[in-house]
Amino acid sequence: AGVDGLKISDAPLPKSKNLNVLSELEKSKPKRSASFVVVGHVDAGKSTMMGRLLLDLKVVDQRTVDKLQKEAKTEGKGSFHLAWVLDQRPEERSRGITMDIATRRFETERTAFTILDAPGHAEYIYNMIAGASQADFAVLVIDASTDAFESGLKGQTREHSLLIRSMGVSRVVVAINKLDTVAWSQERFNEIKDQMSGFLSTANFQPKNIAFVPVSGLYGDNLVHRSSNPAASWYTGPTLIEELENSEPSTRALEKPLRMTVFEVYRTMQSPVTVSGRIEAGSLQMGDALLVQPSGQRAYVKSILSNDAPADWAVAGQNVVLHLSQIDPIHVRDGDIICDPAKPVLRADTFTLKALAFDILMPMPVEVHRGRLNQAGRIAAIPALLDKTSGTVVKKKPKIVKPGMVARIVVKLESQIPLEAGQRVVLRSGGQTVAAGLLE
Numbered sequence: 001a002g003v004d005g006l007k008i009s010d011a012p013l014p015k016s017k018n019l020n021v022l023s024e025l026e027k028s029k030p031k032r033s034a035s036f037v038v039v040g041h042v043d044a045g046k047s048t049m050m051g052r053l054l055l056d057l058k059v060v061d062q063r064t065v066d067k068l069q070k071e072a073k074t075e076g077k078g079s080f081h082l083a084w085v086l087d088q089r090p091e092e093r094s095r096g097i098t099m100d101i102a103t104r105r106f107e108t109e110r111t112a113f114t115i116l117d118a119p120g121h122a123e124y125i126y127n128m129i130a131g132a133s134q135a136d137f138a139v140l141v142i143d144a145s146t147d148a149f150e151s152g153l154k155g156q157t158r159e160h161s162l163l164i165r166s167m168g169v170s171r172v173v174v175a176i177n178k179l180d181t182v183a184w185s186q187e188r189f190n191e192i193k194d195q196m197s198g199f200l201s202t203a204n205f206q207p208k209n210i211a212f213v214p215v216s217g218l219y220g221d222n223l224v225h226r227s228s229n230p231a232a233s234w235y236t237g238p239t240l241i242e243e244l245e246n247s248e249p250s251t252r253a254l255e256k257p258l259r260m261t262v263f264e265v266y267r268t269m270q271s272p273v274t275v276s277g278r279i280e281a282g283s284l285q286m287g288d289a290l291l292v293q294p295s296g297q298r299a300y301v302k303s304i305l306s307n308d309a310p311a312d313w314a315v316a317g318q319n320v321v322l323h324l325s326q327i328d329p330i331h332v333r334d335g336d337i338i339c340d341p342a343k344p345v346l347r348a349d350t351f352t353l354k355a356l357a358f359d360i361l362m363p364m365p366v367e368v369h370r371g372r373l374n375q376a377g378r379i380a381a382i383p384a385l386l387d388k389t390s391g392t393v394v395k396k397k398p399k400i401v402k403p404g405m406v407a408r409i410v411v412k413l414e415s416q417i418p419l420e421a422g423q424r425v426v427l428r429s430g431g432q433t434v435a436a437g438l439l440e
């Protein structure tokens, strides 16, 4: 386990427990777990809604909310207190017990949920891309108040919907929010629902995978508790939490080779190289040898935390913390891929993408985002325009790709990153998302 001729440790290598993880999984009958991203135009009410949801589910207590409310009043920010519930960063982070993401976990009787984004984060879009590439479904928050929906659709509502779909999210729960501001108008709800249904189906969401719930995040109507407002009595469908529970998690690639994207690397008492992230495919167990890409270095699983509790093993679909041994911290970074050394993901600096264009594409410089990773590169060639649904070639070597079109494009990177078919990547340029798609 030497790195650049340097011996990291003389300790004997850990031994894998050699468990049959799949049969362990069968035996343990874990609670269903599902993760989602929260997207929508700025000020649509995303953080207020999540704060209120956690309050109504008693994940955070009224005392915390009262305290925040008082602080918010002092600063003259009235109703922002609920948003602050989510924007707090835990102090324990440096101790490595709780990762950032863990504060956004909650459970109902049936399901353990993880909220995969950070509302209010300055680099929201980057977190959203990272979150969406790991999410089972999305909650799209729409501001129903007069004109707000209309301007949102011109703004981020459209961009976010296209983005999450291109990142592989196929189910969306649309929370039509702030209905208190329009006196719970059923007409307004239906108007927005109709327009959004149309738009989301052109964005390639199947009607059966779209749900709409009329809510007020601020007052907590139809989140966990049904609205007691008589003006809202026309709605008898599921509440937001019921819709979240109705969302089947995507199928887990349990039998594929191990792939885990590193969300964050940090130092803990247990290990100088502690990583958090989600297992996208396969499984791992204590003592396993792992390969970190792009550094190509080996590491061993010293211990595993799953839902903040020690675990002997973990499988695809779980968000975990791994304490690694026998590797130097310089070889592991946010966005890296941890994989099975016998069936590793390879490094490349050129790839072909089946991409949906958000903006005009032509040979040009782009920033490539995959999970947390981003890397400078350029669109080197555009071999073909493709039919949106069948994927067949409709035109060879187009000069440009117009927004809304699907094309096969070749991207060249400034240096190698771990790449393989089936990954989702986003291309950005000048602070805008210009395309997103699937690696071929």
Ligand code: GDP
Pocket (backbone or CB within 6 Å): 040, 041, 042, 043, 044, 045, 046, 047, 048, 049, 079, 080, 083, 119, 120, 177, 178, 179, 180, 181, 215, 216, 217, 218, 219
């Ligand atoms: P975000 O940018 O999407 O996270 O939006 P925030 O949660 O910060 O909310 C933006 C503003 O909308 C704040 O002033 C909230 O108090 C307000 N707001 C959020 N939800 C509701 C709602 O259901 N009704 C009303 N009237 N205002 C809301």
